[in-house]
Each structure stands twice: as C-alpha cells, then as structure tokens.
Amino acid sequence: MRGGNGREYAHMVAATSSSQPPNLAFPRRLRLTHARQYQSVYGYKVRKPSGLLLVYAAPNGGIEHRLGLAIHRRVGTAVVRNRIKRLLREAFRLDRHGYPLLVNGGGADLIVQVKPHEPVEVDSYRKWLADAVSSAVREVSRREAKRGEASDREG
16 A cells, blocks of 8 residues: 555455445546557557547556547637546546456557537537447457467467
8 A cells, every 4th residue: 555545445445345336536547647658559550430539549458448638729729628628538437437348358548539629518428439439449359369369379
C-alpha cells in the first residue's frame, strides 16, 4: 500500500465485492497521460469510426480500458472543445464496465478524436463510443490472436 492511506485497499475490496454496483469514478489510472502512450496507440493503427467519433485502439497489458482524448482546434472554440471532452469523459465513465475486453481478458488504450460539430447529448456520445470501442476491441483481439498464432508457429 502506497502512502498507507488505505484507498488502494478500499478500491480492491470494492472491486471484489459482487453485491456492490460498479464504481463509476474516472481515476487517473484510466487516462492516457503521456505523449508516448498516445504514440503507441496511433502506431498500432487500429482505427474505427462511429457517428462523429473516431476511436484508435491498442492493447495496454492491463485489465481495464484507458481513455485519451485528442480534440483538434478546428472542432471549435475552447469552450466547445472542453464541453465535448467533458461529455466524452462522462460517456466513457458511465459505460466503461460494459465495454468488451480483449480476448485475453485485457484492456485497451483508446484515443477518441471527433469531427467538427456542435456538442450533442451525452446519450449520442455513449452510443457512438460503445459502437466504436466494441469494433476496435474486436479488431485488436483479432490482431493479437493472429500475432499469437504466428509466434506459436515460430517457436
């Protein structure tokens, strides 16, 4: 336990208790925070569109999906971009427990880009994000399975 404050332990207990509803928080560990993480996802080259969203994905070696946002200035003013980012984070936060995991049970790093538009209701973002994440996770799983078969043949 870092810092001895018990938060990590409380999180582990909450995660193992089946009678508790899923934790809907969006902690730092579920975010992409460094440029090298973004480069890794873009380098994996899995890209799936849905509605006004474009989702890039790559396996992350963890057990949960992580989210990164890349909102270009042409999307709108800072106020519009920040509103869209808040809505996308909310959509991810609410639905992240329902997104499929990779075939090996692992999570994926996800980067969401948007086409220029005015902000819409969070329900639209939830649907688009769920569709794109499901499709991207299927593609990443397919690639990882193919990569595993190739390494089995070599070894």
